[in-house]
Every structure is written in structure tokens, then in C-alpha cells.
Amino acid sequence: MKKVLRINMTTGTVAWETLKDDYKLFGNRGLVAKVLTDEVDPTCDPLGAENKLVFALGMLAGTGFPTANRISVGTKSPLTKGIKESNAGGNIGAILARQGIKMIIVEGKPESGMYILNITADGEANLVKADEYKGLGTYDLVSKMKADHGDKIAVACIGGAGERGYSNSTIQVTDFATGHPSRSLARGGVGSVMGSKGLKAIVIEPAKNKAEIEYADKEKFMKALRAYLEVLDRNAAMRALKKFGTMLGMAITGKTGALPVKNFSGQRCEILEEIGVTKFAQTLNKRGAKYEIPCQPGCPISCHNTWVDKDGNYVTSGFEYETIALIGSNCDIKDLDLIADIERMCDDFGIDTIELGATIGVCMEGGKLPWGDGEKALALVKEIIDDTEFGRIMASGCQTTGEYLGVKRIPCVKGQAMPGYDPRNSKGTGVGYATSPQGADHTVGTTSGSAGDFKKVGRTQMSQKVQVLYALADNFFCHFAALPLASTHKFGVMHIVEAMAGKFGGEWNVDKLFGIGLQTLIMEKKFNRGAGFTAKDDRLPQFFYDEPSPMTGATFDFTDEELAQVLPF
Amino acid sequence: MNFIFPLTKIVFGDGVSSQIGTNLLALGAKKTLCIYDKGIKDVGIVDPIVEAIQLAGIEVVHFDNVQVSVPYSTVFECADIGKAAGVDSIVAVGGGSAMDTGKAVNVAMTQPGKFEQYVGLLDAGVLYGPLMKPYICIPTTAGTGSEVSNVAVVMDEKTGIKKALPQAEVTPTMALVDPVLHTKMPPGLTASTGLDALAHAIEGIGGMKRNPMLTAWGLECVDRIFKYLPRAIANGWDLEARENMAMAATFGILVGSYGVFHLPHAMGHSIEAVTHCPHGITCAFTLPEVCEWYADEIPEETKKMAAMLGVETNGRPIADIGKDFKDALRKFYLDLGSPKADKIIPNPADIPQIVELSMGEFGYMTASKKPTKAQLTGMIESALESLS
Numbered sequence: 001m002k003k004v005l006r007i008n009m010t011t012g013t014v015a016w017e018t019l020k021d022d023y024k025l026f027g028n029r030g031l032v033a034k035v036l037t038d039e040v041d042p043t044c045d046p047l048g049a050e051n052k053l054v055f056a057l058g059m060l061a062g063t064g065f066p067t068a069n070r071i072s073v074g075t076k077s078p079l080t081k082g083i084k085e086s087n088a089g090g091n092i093g094a095i096l097a098r099q100g101i102k103m104i105i106v107e108g109k110p111e112s113g114m115y116i117l118n119i120t121a122d123g124e125a126n127l128v129k130a131d132e133y134k135g136l137g138t139y140d141l142v143s144k145m146k147a148d149h150g151d152k153i154a155v156a157c158i159g160g161a162g163e164r165g166y167s168n169s170t171i172q173v174t175d176f177a178t179g180h181p182s183r184s185l186a187r188g189g190v191g192s193v194m195g196s197k198g199l200k201a202i203v204i205e206p207a208k209n210k211a212e213i214e215y216a217d218k219e220k221f222m223k224a225l226r227a228y229l230e231v232l233d234r235n236a237a238m239r240a241l242k243k244f245g246t247m248l249g250m251a252i253t254g255k256t257g258a259l260p261v262k263n264f265s266g267q268r269c270e271i272l273e274e275i276g277v278t279k280f281a282q283t284l285n286k287r288g289a290k291y292e293i294p295c296q297p298g299c300p301i302s303c304h305n306t307w308v309d310k311d312g313n314y315v316t317s318g319f320e321y322e323t324i325a326l327i328g329s330n331c332d333i334k335d336l337d338l339i340a341d342i343e344r345m346c347d348d349f350g351i352d353t354i355e356l357g358a359t360i361g362v363c364m365e366g367g368k369l370p371w372g373d374g375e376k377a378l379a380l381v382k383e384i385i386d387d388t389e390f391g392r393i394m395a396s397g398c399q400t401t402g403e404y405l406g407v408k409r410i411p412c413v414k415g416q417a418m419p420g421y422d423p424r425n426s427k428g429t430g431v432g433y434a435t436s437p438q439g440a441d442h443t444v445g446t447t448s449g450s451a452g453d454f455k456k457v458g459r460t461q462m463s464q465k466v467q468v469l470y471a472l473a474d475n476f477f478c479h480f481a482a483l484p485l486a487s488t489h490k491f492g493v494m495h496i497v498e499a500m501a502g503k504f505g506g507e508w509n510v511d512k513l514f515g516i517g518l519q520t521l522i523m524e525k526k527f528n529r530g531a532g533f534t535a536k537d538d539r540l541p542q543f544f545y546d547e548p549s550p551m552t553g554a555t556f557d558f559t560d561e562e563l564a565q566v567l568p569f
Numbered sequence: 570m571n572f573i574f575p576l577t578k579i580v581f582g583d584g585v586s587s588q589i590g591t592n593l594l595a596l597g598a599k600k601t602l603c604i605y606d607k608g609i610k611d612v613g614i615v616d617p618i619v620e621a622i623q624l625a626g627i628e629v630v631h632f633d634n635v636q637v638s639v640p641y642s643t644v645f646e647c648a649d650i651g652k653a654a655g656v657d658s659i660v661a662v663g664g665g666s667a668m669d670t671g672k673a674v675n676v677a678m679t680q681p682g683k684f685e686q687y688v689g690l691l692d693a694g695v696l697y698g699p700l701m702k703p704y705i706c707i708p709t710t711a712g713t714g715s716e717v718s719n720v721a722v723v724m725d726e727k728t729g730i731k732k733a734l735p736q737a738e739v740t741p742t743m744a745l746v747d748p749v750l751h752t753k754m755p756p757g758l759t760a761s762t763g764l765d766a767l768a769h770a771i772e773g774i775g776g777m778k779r780n781p782m783l784t785a786w787g788l789e790c791v792d793r794i795f796k797y798l799p800r801a802i803a804n805g806w807d808l809e810a811r812e813n814m815a816m817a818a819t820f821g822i823l824v825g826s827y828g829v830f831h832l833p834h835a836m837g838h839s840i841e842a843v844t845h846c847p848h849g850i851t852c853a854f855t856l857p858e859v860c861e862w863y864a865d866e867i868p869e870e871t872k873k874m875a876a877m878l879g880v881e882t883n884g885r886p887i888a889d890i891g892k893d894f895k896d897a898l899r900k901f902y903l904d905l906g907s908p909k910a911d912k913i914i915p916n917p918a919d920i921p922q923i924v925e926l927s928m929g930e931f932g933y934m935t936a937s938k939k940p941t942k943a944q945l946t947g948m949i950e951s952a953l954e955s956l957s
Contacts, residue, residue, distance in 0.1 A: 236571035239777070243934060244691075251691035268686060268694065276692030282929040288942065451695055 001062055001211055003101045005125055007117060009197045010049060010108030014117075014125045019102050025504065027059030029085040029474035030516060031103060032074025033523035036083055039105075042530030046078035046189075047165055047196040049109035055096075055156065055202070058476040059516075060503060062097030062213045065225050066232060067478035069093030069296050071156070071173060076531070077188035079167040079355075079397050080414040080439040083527040084188035087443070087474060089295035089304075090173040092154035095204050099123055100211025110198040114163075118149070121205040130200050135160055137348040138172040138181040145203050146179070155181060157201035159350030160385065162191025166395035168355040169195065172347055175317055177293040177304055182317040186352040187441060188416060189397070221502025228495040231484050232300055241303040241480060242292050246321040247277045249420070249448065253325070257551040258426035258449020260330040262371060263361035264411045266424055266549025274334035275324055283336060287312055301480050307340045316344040322442060325420030326357025331364055332372035339374075342381055349385050351395075354442075356381065358398040358417030366405030409543045414439035414533075421446055423544055424554040425454040431463035431558065435538045435566040437524035443479065445470045454554040464566050472517030522569050538563050570780055574827060575737035577706075577717040579744050579819060583808065586707050586747035589618055589660065590625030596703040596742065598658035600628040602651040604671050605662040606635035612753045614709055615662055622660070630654040635667045640726040643670060644684065648677035659704045664762070665713030665722075665848075668706045672721035672739040675701050688723060688732045690931050696738035706741045709750045711801075711814040712762025712849055714769060714822020716744035731838070733931070746819050748811040756802045760905050763798040763814055765849030767791065768837070768856055770821040771874070773828030775867045777937045780828070787824035788873055790817040795877050795901065802905055832859045832940070835932030836949065839923045846913045854913055857898040857955075858948035864891025866938040899955050910956040920949055 004017040026034050035054045044050035053075045060068040071093045077084035096102075099119060106117075116130040133141055138159045145155055154174050161169035169191030172181035185191075215221050232238050240248050253259035254272045261267045273279065284291050284305060291305035295318060306317040319340055327339045346353045360377050363369055369376040383391030393404050398417035402410035411418040416439030423430025428447025436444035445466035447453050466486065473482035484492040493510055501508040528537075544556035580588065593601055601622060605615050610633060622629050632647045651659070651674060661671035677684045679700040686694040706716035715721070720735040754762070770790035773783055793813045800810035837852035844851075864871045864887050872882040875894035878901060882890050914920065924946050927933055940948065 234570070243777075254692050255695040268682070270686075272692035273689060276689065278690045278692055278931070281934045285928045285933055286925060 001100050001102050005101055005104045007106045008108045009110050012127055014127060027475045028056055028072035028087055030520040031056035032072055032085045033520050036074060037523045037527050042527050046076045051076050051193060053106040053193050055104040057093055057096055057102050060476045061093055066229055066300050067481040068476055069097060070478055073171055073185045073190050075190055075193045078192050079189040080416050082414060082531050082533055083437055083524045086185040086187050086190050088173050088183040088185050090183040091176040092156055092173045094297045095154040095206050098210050099207045106197050106199055113198055114200045115198050116200055117202045119204040121208045123207055133200050138350060139348050142174060142181045149203055149205050152206050154204045155201055158191040158194050159348055161350040162195035165192040165195055167397045168352045168395055170350045170352050172350055176296050178306060178317045180317055182347050183295055191350045215503055216505025217502045221499055224495045224498035224502055229300060231492045235484050237483050238301055241301055244277050244281055245291060245303045245305050247280045249321040250277045253449040256425055256449050256451055257549060258421045259325055260420055260422050262332055263365045263409060264422055266422055266551055268551045269329045271334040275328040275336055315340045319343055322420045323353040326354050330357050330361045331377060333374040333377060335374050342378055345381050354419045355397055355417045358411055359394050359401045362398055362402040362407045362410055365409060366407040410541055413540060414537055416440050421449050423540055424549045424556050425449060425552055427453055427456055427459040428462045430556050431459055431566055432467055434540050434563050437528045454552040456557060460562055460566050468514055468517040471520045472514055475516050521567055535564055572780055575719055575740045577741050577744050581746045583749050585745045586618055586750060587621050589745060590621045592743060593627055593658060594625050596658060598627050600656050601658040601660050602630045602656040603660045604632045604667055607633055609663050609709055614750055618662055630656050635663060635670050637666050638724045639666055639669045639673060640724045644673040644677050647674045651678050658702050662707045664710040665715045668715035669721035671704055673723050673734055675704050688734050690733050696736050698738045701738055703742045705743045707745045710754060710762040711751050711818040712765040714818050716741055717819055718822045718826045746815050748815040751811045751815060752806050759802050760907055761847045761849035764853035766818040766821040767794045768833050768852040769825030772830045772833055773824030774870050775863045776828030776831060777935045778829045783824045783828045786820050790821040791874055792877050793817045829935045830932045831936040832932060835927045835930035838930055839926035842926060843919050843923055844914055850908055853902055855948050855952045857895040858951050860898055861891040861895040863938055910953045914953060
């Protein structure tokens, strides 16, 4: 699979290229970093013609390796002003792989108008005028696309938030289990970059003829694949993820105080009975909602779910821990149905629920609405959709909203809001927030807030280890499939090494494997330095250093020197 | 395969309850909180135990007001007494309610903040183990297994909802399992608690975290219950039967709680909530139906258990064995003289509510073979019909 599709939005042309040789041992996040460091001026305007938007598949896409068909998108972020990569599951990875397309690079900017990129079953790429779809929500858009192109298509699209250039906007991709655009390339305002390029959607039909996947030694690869499947099957965390989805995390963070409460106050969550994992799983079961379903074809973990209302009608799918942590406990909103409604609105309009939940949290801290007032929170989301003045401020993200309201406690790093882990009670995660080139992000390397994570011992080393591991995982598969590497590291990792050798040939060992993660991080930091970032940006907001968490007494007590040692390049 | 066994020290045998004094001394106790109810005191079980503690030179602080289902108010009342007296250890004498009270009191007495924050299945606050007091249980029934389990059930009387307190830290330090004490149990209580033990063992054998070691224990427990429960009911003074039932209860709960309970307990709790029938009976009520449902999930184990009740298993399809096992299990239940349908679910109109509640139970979430709403309803209806 070597095809690269380059879309020039200035001229309205599409061109096919072949993947360069030095790009071959990268996928997803690594490929994004490669293109951005090679082709994009780090000082460019994120919403200008110079910035590029890169969609990339993983190293093992199309091979059937568990969770290998994730999609990454990368660009210079309008939110962090640095390099950004977001990834998601869904059916798009598998369908692009079937087309034999490794990467789509979108560049330039049209003078006006909206376009849809359509890749047909015969493998032709056409840029089609699509002004009539302007302002359309992602759910309606996907329905219309299915009516035109068939039910089996994959869509990556933006809602109103991306079109208007909002910094909290997402790109939504279609989910494999439900077909709805409920999986999000969520963080860093990537939707607005797609919007700035006048690209409403990428619509891909399944190829008539499946593209050939090349292997150096297919038998070796398949043997390693089966061995790794068994590693996953034997892992207790995988079995628990099947039953409870990502909400399983709340059973840990709720206990230890890593769960953010009332704008990262560090207090104990008092509403777990209403929003915790027990209530969540109970509701799914009682209402007969589907769970234990895969978000991408063939996923053995199947942590995906759907949420239905009291009458059993579909509300949303992919209702995840981070959303419930940020809009629920972080805002003291104790109504899962209302949070699900907000989540659906966000998926449809293309808003990042993490950024939004943190934004509502600072609004509550700033007195804009009372703690726990779900109805008023929902009204604020409507303000974003209805394009009011305050709605536009909120859409600029948590940092901007907090500053506008004069709030002193704004939980952001590099302009991006923190996800569902308080950095004092999950110190390893906090170190990741501070030092990652991606800003505060749960996908850069969390230490999950398990018991003892509020202590400082060993956390910088652990953060370094997981950041490299996750950067590696982000080159070819899902973090959950990578969990055995964090726990039964030495055993499971050899199967990955074998799989890489089977796919790509040549000598492989653990160092070469983890080197992919390391190189990815090195490229990302290089881009950020070019964009003007320095060590001063690798810190948390001051209040985490000054205010002890009332629950554990922990502060974020790392010196700048300690943080500088985490990714020392 | 991943598992944790936070095991209790088990001291088993006729008369071991008299060793309570030396065992408390070994744990460094000087003043102990002794938890029981008046009924147990009236049958004469408590006094010799208190005497044995005092003989060791340990001061006893009494709490004789244990309530069924362990309401919060009892827990707070008892914890206040213990705190005011400055006790350094806890002893509980009795059935599930007394032993669960002890677990909850241990949390309420020692952990910072509100008691309620530690209650809840997956969302409870983490308990700080070193703060907990040494805790010894002396069970007077053979069923609940609370003396070695890692969970207590408490009731929020404001809402009437029963909630779990499930963490390794509440596991008792020591259990003195003295079958002689069980001779005081009347036949009805012997039957309902014994059936609870049967449900624990059978559920654990098919539980989502089952493992071969637990299964071995579980099958042995099931075999002993099939053999000795009828004898213990027929003659309360049959010490051999009492001893085997005591063993099956204590080890049955380990199989059930570490293998993880599922459907019979999910439906049992829900029936209890609606009709207030005893716990052991409600859990045994749909056990035959669930065993049939699980036959292809755990075929080897099903064959072994069915053979214990005389079902022919050689060369027959597993579905047929499952069906015969269901019928044999039902016959076993009826031969014990256990309650009929009218005592368990008097009003069949309650079934939809029971099914609704069951689907919100933890035991439903953890079932390794999950029935739909209709299938669950079918199990309850089938059980009702066979007992009408």
C-alpha cells in the first residue's frame, strides 16, 4: 500500500504520488510528523494556505493485525499553535486500506466555496463542489452521502464548528458498528483546518478490487498476529474493557481522586452513584443498549457502545469516559442522559467534548452558571451552535474562555484543555501533559491514576516510558491493544517485533521498534521548536503547583529541571 | 489468567470458637468490640465466647443490636460505641448480618471522611488497609461465607436500597469456623443458608473470572452440599453433616466471590427486593434454569455436577444433560422441603419489575453468557411454573 493522494484546494486538483522510501517505516502519528516537518513551515498561520492537513493510516493497515486500521489526522493546531495529531477508529481506516491509500494530504486554500472529496469504488478521486451542504450537521450529511454512495461508505467530515473555524472543532468519522459519524478526531481544533481548506467531507466508497498488501514474509507475520491476539485474549484489562468500555477508567480514577471534579479542584467526586461506571453499565443493560461492539472492523477488544434514551431510541455512540469525566464530574453534572444529549450535539456540530467540558468548568468557576446546572450547560452549547458572541468565545477553547471570564484556574497546557485526569493525583499523567509536544492530552501517555499515582516517586521515568510507548502505538494500533505492552511488556512486545519483521523484512528488535516512537517524538518537538516553543511551555498552570488536592494533599511538585529530563531532545 | 485471593486465616473444626481469646491475643488485642444479636445470645452461643475472650485478659465492649440487612444507622451506632471505647479489634458472632455489620463498622470506625463514599460496586472510594482493625468472624450459619469474603452488603434505609461494600480490605483477618455452633440452626434456616452456599459454588464455577483452582473447590463444595444438606436438615445434631456444610459454605463463597457471581444472584437480589423472601431461597430459585442456560458455557463442569445428582452424562448432547440437570436440581430443592412459588413470588405481576431490577444488577453485567430480557423473564416463569 503505497498510494498517496495530494489534494490542492487552491487549484482544485488531485494528484497521486507514491509513498517515499523513508516514509515506509512510519504510520499514523509518525507519518503525520514526517510530512509536517518536511513540508510545513512551523511558523505558518494554522488556518492559512501554508498549513496542511494530513490523513494517514498505520504501518500495519489492511493486514488484519488487531486494531491496525485507525486513522490519524495531523496539522499545525489553531488551538495549541504547535504540531497536532488526533486519531480515531471507525470504518475509514479499513476502507482506505482496501483502496490502497496510505495517506491523503490536503493543502492550499480555495478563494471560496465548499468541496467534498469523493473516492469512488474504481479508485478515482474527485473534488466536487458542495456548497449546498454548508452548515449541515454531520449526522444529516452522512445520511445524504449514504443515499448517494451506498451504505458501506466511510466518511470523514466536519460540522458547523469546523466550517466556522472554531478552535474546539473536530473531524467526525463514521463508526463501523452503527455507521453514524460518532468517532471523533477530536483534539486541537483539527476540524477548523479542514474548514479553512473548504473541505466539508471525504467520502470513500469501498474499492471493487481490494488492494494488495505486501509482506516480506506473510507466514511469519500471520503467526505473530495470532500470537498477539492470544496475548490480548488473556489480558484481564481487555475482558473488563469489553464489559464496561472506557468508563472502566472511572472505577480507578473515581477512587483515587484522579477524576477531575469541579474544574480540577482535586476534591473527591460526590456524584459517582449517578454518573459512575456502575450506573453507566446498569443503564446500558436495562435499556438494552448495545455494547461490547467494535468501532473498527475485527477489533477483538470491542469497548465501543451505543447510548439509548429511556424509550430505547438511539442517542449517540462512543459515549466515553473522557466525555463523562469532563462534562459530568468536572462540572458536577449528574445526569448521564443530559451528558449524552450534549455529546450527540457535539458529534453533530463537530465539537471536542473534552475541550467543551473543561470550558463549561471554567464558566462555572467564573460564575457564568452554577455548578451542576446541566440545563444551563446545554444552553451554552446551543450558544456555540447558534453563533452568539459568548458562544464564539467558548468555541475558542477553555484557555480563551477562562481568560475572558477572569478565571485564575484554567486547566490547559499549550492552550489545550486537560482530559479526565487531575495531574496532582495522577502525577505520571501530569508530567505527560506538561512535556508532550501535543499539549494536555490523554493519548500522549497516561499513568491512569491508579493508587499511588499521587506520589512523585518514579513518575518522570514512567512518563518517559509511556510517552515513547504510546508514540510507538500511535504509529500502528490502538492504545488499548498496546496495554499488554505496558504490563507484560517483554513477552508481548516480541510478537510485535516479529510482526514488523514479517511485514517489512530485515532485522528487527525491541530497540528498533521503540525507536519509531522516539523518532516520532523527536520530529514533533523539532516542529514545535520551529513554531517558537521553549522549555517554558512545558509546565502546568500555576495553581496545580500551589493548591494541594483536598483529597490527597498532593500538589504538582516537579521542578522545571525534572520536567526537562522527560523528553530531553 | 489473573486473580487475587486476599485470603483470611481460617481456623476450622469442632470447638475452635473457644480459641478466640488466644487468637485475639496473637493479634495484639487489648480491648475488643464484640458484635452479635440478642437471638444468638439467647440460644447460648455468645456467653462462652465472651468468657473465652475475658479469660485471655481482653476487655469486651458489647454491641448486641445487629439488624437484618445491616442498615446504616446500626453501622453508625456500633461504630460510635467502638470509637468511644477505643477498641483495637472487632469480633462478630452470628450470620451474614452480624459479620457484614463488623465489616462495615471496621470501615466506619477507621477510614477518613464519610462512610457512604466507600459504598458502591465499582465506584467506591479506596480503603486504606493499614488503618483497618484486626477482625475475627465466628459464623453461626453455614451459607453466607461472609467470614472469609471480600464484600459486605449494607442498606441505605433512607432509600431502602441494598448496597455493596466490596474491597479486599474488608476481608476479615481470621475466621473461626466451628461446626458445633451450627447445631443450633433450625431446619428452615439450615436449608436457606445451605442453598445460598450452593448458589455461591455453582455461580463461581461458571463466573467470568473462574479459574481451575476455584473450579476444583467449587465442584467439591457442590458434591458435599448435595450429600450433606439433606442430612443437616433432617437431623440438626448430625455433626458430620454440619462439618461438611460448614466447609462447603466457607469455601463456596471463595469460589463465588473470586469467580464472580452472576445470574442467580442478580435475580435473587431482585426478587428479595420486591417480595422479601430469604436470600438463599431466592438465589436457589432460578439456579436450575441458569444451570441449563450455562450448560454449553461450562460443559465439562455441568457434566460433573449433573452426574453427582445421578444424571446419565455419557455420550449425550450437552443440551440434554443441561435439561436433566435442571430437573434434578429442582427435585433436590423440593426434596429439602423448600418454599413453593407462592412464598417466593406470590404475585406473578411482579415479574416485569423483577426482570427490570435484575438487568441493573452487577451479577447481570458480569454474566459470561448473557440472556436477553425475554430469556430472563422465561427463566423466572419456568422456575415459578415448576414450583407451583
